[in-house]
Amino acid sequence: MFKLEARPAPSALMRVASPLFAALAMALTGALLFWALGQPVGKAFYAFFVQPLTTAYGVGEWLLKATPLLLCALGLVIAYRANVWNIGAEGQLVMGAIAGGGVALAFPDASGPWLLPAMLAAGVLGGMAWAAVPAFLRTRFHTNEILVSLMLVYVAGLLLRYLVGGPWRDPDGFNFPQSRMFGEAAVLPLLHPEMRVTVVALLALLLTGGVWLFLARTWLGFRLTVAGQAPAAALYAGFGQKRNVWIALLASGGFAGLAGVAEVAGPLGQLQPSVSPGYGFAAIIVAFVGRLSAPGALLGALLMSLLFIGGETAQMELGLPAAITGLFQGLLLFYLLAADLFVNYRLRRVSPAATPALKEATR
Amino acid sequence: MNEAFVVALVLSTAAAATPLILAALGELVVERAGVLNLGVEGMMLAGAVSAFAVTTHTGSATAGFAAGMGAGLALSALFALLSLGLMTNQVATGLALTLFGVGLSAFAGQPFVGQVVSAGVPRVLGLDLVAWLAIALCPLLWLFLQKSRAGLLLRAVGERPEVADAIGFAVRRIRLAAVLFGGALAGLAGAYLSLVNTPMWAEGMTAGRGWIALALVVFATWRPLRVLAGAWLFGGMTVLQLHTQALGLAIPSEFLSMLPYLATVVVLVLICRDPRTILLNQPLSLGKPYHPDR
Numbered sequence: 001m002f003k004l005e006a007r008p009a010p011s012a013l014m015r016v017a018s019p020l021f022a023a024l025a026m027a028l029t030g031a032l033l034f035w036a037l038g039q040p041v042g043k044a045f046y047a048f049f050v051q052p053l054t055t056a057y058g059v060g061e062w063l064l065k066a067t068p069l070l071l072c073a074l075g076l077v078i079a080y081r082a083n084v085w086n087i088g089a090e091g092q093l094v095m096g097a098i099a100g101g102g103v104a105l106a107f108p109d110a111s112g113p114w115l116l117p118a119m120l121a122a123g124v125l126g127g128m129a130w131a132a133v134p135a136f137l138r139t140r141f142h143t144n145e146i147l148v149s150l151m152l153v154y155v156a157g158l159l160l161r162y163l164v165g166g167p168w169r170d171p172d173g174f175n176f177p178q179s180r181m182f183g184e185a186a187v188l189p190l191l192h193p194e195m196r197v198t199v200v201a202l203l204a205l206l207l208t209g210g211v212w213l214f215l216a217r218t219w220l221g222f223r224l225t226v227a228g229q230a231p232a233a234a235l236y237a238g239f240g241q242k243r244n245v246w247i248a249l250l251a252s253g254g255f256a257g258l259a260g261v262a263e264v265a266g267p268l269g270q271l272q273p274s275v276s277p278g279y280g281f282a283a284i285i286v287a288f289v290g291r292l293s294a295p296g297a298l299l300g301a302l303l304m305s306l307l308f309i310g311g312e313t314a315q316m317e318l319g320l321p322a323a324i325t326g327l328f329q330g331l332l333l334f335y336l337l338a339a340d341l342f343v344n345y346r347l348r349r350v351s352p353a354a355t356p357a358l359k360e361a362t363r
Numbered sequence: 364m365n366e367a368f369v370v371a372l373v374l375s376t377a378a379a380a381t382p383l384i385l386a387a388l389g390e391l392v393v394e395r396a397g398v399l400n401l402g403v404e405g406m407m408l409a410g411a412v413s414a415f416a417v418t419t420h421t422g423s424a425t426a427g428f429a430a431g432m433g434a435g436l437a438l439s440a441l442f443a444l445l446s447l448g449l450m451t452n453q454v455a456t457g458l459a460l461t462l463f464g465v466g467l468s469a470f471a472g473q474p475f476v477g478q479v480v481s482a483g484v485p486r487v488l489g490l491d492l493v494a495w496l497a498i499a500l501c502p503l504l505w506l507f508l509q510k511s512r513a514g515l516l517l518r519a520v521g522e523r524p525e526v527a528d529a530i531g532f533a534v535r536r537i538r539l540a541a542v543l544f545g546g547a548l549a550g551l552a553g554a555y556l557s558l559v560n561t562p563m564w565a566e567g568m569t570a571g572r573g574w575i576a577l578a579l580v581v582f583a584t585w586r587p588l589r590v591l592a593g594a595w596l597f598g599g600m601t602v603l604q605l606h607t608q609a610l611g612l613a614i615p616s617e618f619l620s621m622l623p624y625l626a627t628v629v630v631l632v633l634i635c636r637d638p639r640t641i642l643l644n645q646p647l648s649l650g651k652p653y654h655p656d657r
Binding site: 085087133137141142143144146147148150151152153154155158159161162165166281284285288321323324325326327328329330331333334337338340341 | 401405441445449450451452454455456458459460462463464465466467469470473566570571574575577578581615617618620621624625627628631632635636638641
């Protein structure tokens with residue numbers, strides 16, 4: 001018989017191990033699913049997790065999709081640390097794409113080196129502005145940021161659809177709802193000529209270090225963490241609650257906005273009705289899998305990106321629906337939450353036979 | 364404006380409000396028991412796709428509604444296992460349930476994209492039976508929560524679980540029952556969406572209605588009768604949106620489609636503006652896990 005008992009202190013080892021358990025459990029469930037769908041399990045696994053990484057192009061795609069996931073997740077790590085539940089990163093990403101793309105469309109003939117930085121800055125500001133709405137409403141009117149930030153995801157998506165179908169539609173585009181292609185000066189340089197991944201991947205890596213430093217080594221980062229973990233202590237210490245909400249939402253909105261503009265100035269090269277296959281939502285899982293830490297988010301983003309391209313490969317190679325990606329993502333988070341039980345609890349073996357032996361030993 | 368037009372307007376408003384009433388009432392019961400389940404959207408999607416699949420195969424709307432409820436129930440059982448059994452963070456678990464439901468329904472619904480189903484639901488006075496059920500549930504749940512012993516117990520578990528536990532009631536079992544009830548109603552709401560509102564399946568067809576239902580619970584200050592009023596307000600907005608488009612007003616359709624989402628935000632601001640409204644009405648232990656051993 002096993003008995004669940006509380007650990008005297010949360011286990012640091014289990015905190016690191018539980019995402020690994022979750023990934024393993026997800027893979028096992030995946031194997032079962034492939035088997036149930038009548039697919040050869042080995043081949044399906046190969047197609048899903050290995051084949052995408054066998055070519056230089058594939059590795060480029062892996063990093064390409066990991067970049068927006070990482071950027072969004074870095075912002076969410078900051079927000080969730082402060083116990084501010086921004087789940088509207090997807091909408092903030094879209095607003096970043098609109099703001100940055102708007103700059104590119106406003107200066108179609110620009111060729112100066114100022115254009116890209118201006119676009120990136122506009123993207124960050126666009127995301128921040130969109131996240132400022134739930135921040136303002138929460139600090140001023142006490143509304144719940146979960147619901148407000150999520151509602152704004154739909155509003156942002158509709159705004160983008162209106163823009164690319166109306167005022168910003170490409171006049172030479174055969175009525176397709178998309179903007180004209182950006183000029184050369186408005187497209188981000190590639191990291192390697194054989195890959196589609198842009199220099200923003202490096203920027204994201206730098207920002208990972210930055211967020212780690214911010215949370216682990218700065219007074220402000222410490223305040224945010226305290227406010228999240230022990231609100232009463234934060235109140236007692238005089239840490240302003242409102243300021244934390246603002247910082248958390250603006251930071252996560254800015255990161256998501258950067259991810260958005262990097263998509264349109266990178267692999268897309270124009271504004272389209274849909275600029276993200278749900279990076280903003282998947283980043284929520286990345287932030288949790290990454291244990292609400294910046295280095296963890298990096299690993300989580302790489303895993304989640306593999307799920308995205310694995311789903312695409314599985315669709316092409318095995319004819320499986322690409323929606324299988326979403327299924328895997330949900331499973332991963334479920335398993336992670338379940339495995340986290342063992343951070344605070346442990347299994348102890350209790351057998352009736354052991355008791356006399358124990359008495360013997362202690363006599 | 365003739366009489367027939369007004370009747371049609373009222374009927375379409377009632378139909379548009381039905382999934383919101385069902386999902387919001389379910390979540391209201393869950394929250395009154397002290398549990399916050401943010402997975403409504405996911406459970407609705409699972410309900411929608413199961414109902415559509417079953418009705419397509421069997422031709423029976425009843426079987427479809429039953430399947431929708433079953434799917435919502437199954438997903439809420441998963442939520443209960445994690446949040447009540449393993450005491451996970453309810454916000455994170457609810458989000459996971461929504462993300463899982465979105466993925467699962469998109470995966471399971473792949474063969475049905477673009478198909479249409481004709482589910483003949485019996486009508487009384489022009490309104491189908493499920494819509495009547497939703498309307499009737501509002502006063503019934505009010506009676507249950509305010510006038511019955513079981514309802515009192517449910518509220519006690521949501522306010523002061525330790526007290527309910529001390530006088531000998533199984534807090535987690537009561538919470539489990541509430542979560543399962545909420546799941547079944549969310550599944551039914553989804554089934555209504557894919558069988559009656561728009562008799563087809565499309566990926567993510569709930570379009571945030573699960574989240575609007577969550578907002579409705581706050582708007583209704585956790586009272587069943589007010590859910591009806593709120594849902595009719597939103598239902599009316601959906602209908603208004605369609606009619607404005609039909610009238611050919613020069614407002615782009617995208618802006619009209621934004622209305623329900625913006626209205627949700629406005630309504631939340633109006634209700635939450637005075638923090639006392641929430642403090643006085645929100646179940647005291649909402650979102651706090653309870654375990655008798657701790």
